Amino acid sequence: MDNVEHDHKVDYFASMTDMVVGVLFIFIIMVAFFAYQAEEESIPLAIYESEVAKNLALQSEVRHLELTIEELLKQAKVDRPILEEYQRRVQSLEERVKALLDKEVVTQAQIDQYVKTIAQLKKELEVLKAQLKDLTTLDALVEYVSDGEKSLDNIVNDVIDDLRSQGIDAKSFQKGVVTISGKGLFANGSSDLSSVAGGEERVAKLAAAIVNRVRCFSFSTEFDVTKVSMDCNPQHVYLESVYVEGHTDNMPIGRMLSDGSRNNLELSARRATNTYQTFVKSQPALTTLVNAYDQQVLSVSAYGEQRPIASNSTAQGRDDNRRIDIRFVMYVPKSHYELNQFKARFM
Secondary structure: OHHHHHHHHHHHHHHHHHHHHHHHHHHHHHHHHHHHHHHHHHHHHHHHHHHHHHHHHHHHHHHHHHHHHHHHHHHOOOOHHHHHHHHHHHHHHHHHHHHHHHOOOOOHHHHHHHHHHHHHHHHHHHHHHHHHHHHHOHHHHHHHHHHHHHHHHHHHHHHHHHHHHOOOOEEOOOOOEEEEEHHHOOOOOOOOHHHOOOHHHHHHHHHHHHHHHHHHHOEEOOOOHHHHHHHHOOOOOOEEEEEEEEEOOOOOOOOOOOOOOOOHHHHHHHHHHHHHHHHHHHOHHHHHEEOOOOOEOEEEEEEEOOOOOOOOOOHHHHHHHOEEEEEEEEOOOOOHHHHHHHHHHHO
16 A cells, blocks of 8 residues: 555656656747747848948939939030930939838848848949949040140141231131132142242241141151140140142133143142142151151142132132142040040150
């Protein structure tokens, strides 16, 4: 009997112990579970809040870039269609950033995608900023071309003033062009400078007036022109070409002329060529002056009756059209990259 009672007591305490252990085990599991859940929630939340802060900064950067483009559009220094395309791209980026910021993020997978998307948007922003930086360097190109235009006007005005001071009738009917009436250079229907008294001397004076200016705005195969041009060309703008252009009126040539010309185009070509040859004879340095492409600056072109500057219906108009033009063309870089290469080489 005693043994039976003892056995029941042992079973009872064993059952109580098992129950307590079981409850403690369940409690520990529950505590661990909730602790784990709290940890799982707190870590992603901290990451999320950090990424939101970064996203706000990203949104601010995108907005700043958009304002920069708006300012450039007002200045109108960069090609407008290109700028407007960049503006559309930046606005699209701004909308995507805002949409991401407003999106509800709950799960770890969403947070991971959020972080990944932010990284992608940041890369896109950096690309846009770099491209816009390259684009705005066009301001330097615009400024360089503007300096060239001013120098071009100065060259033409200086040549005209020089010639007029020597009694030679020189005018400018087009930008960058000095015009000498053929009446003081060639007899009617002739390309021979000696056909008019003083024709060769006038061309020699024209060559001297030109070489003094061209030397400042070109390079040389014989000496360092950049040292010469420091004072007279501080902007370092240069000539691409100086054309000796021949022109005629529209009176037809009925027979072959003594110089072999059979039409006005050939006559204008011979007039330009003879003027060029007299240039070179009186100022040999003109053949040593080259442009940024190492090509001779001085050249010849002919237009016959194709480019009148006056009406051919009057004698005065025909005299004006029978002429020699000296056309100055400035070097214009094709891109900001070419300008930078040019500066590295020559400036």
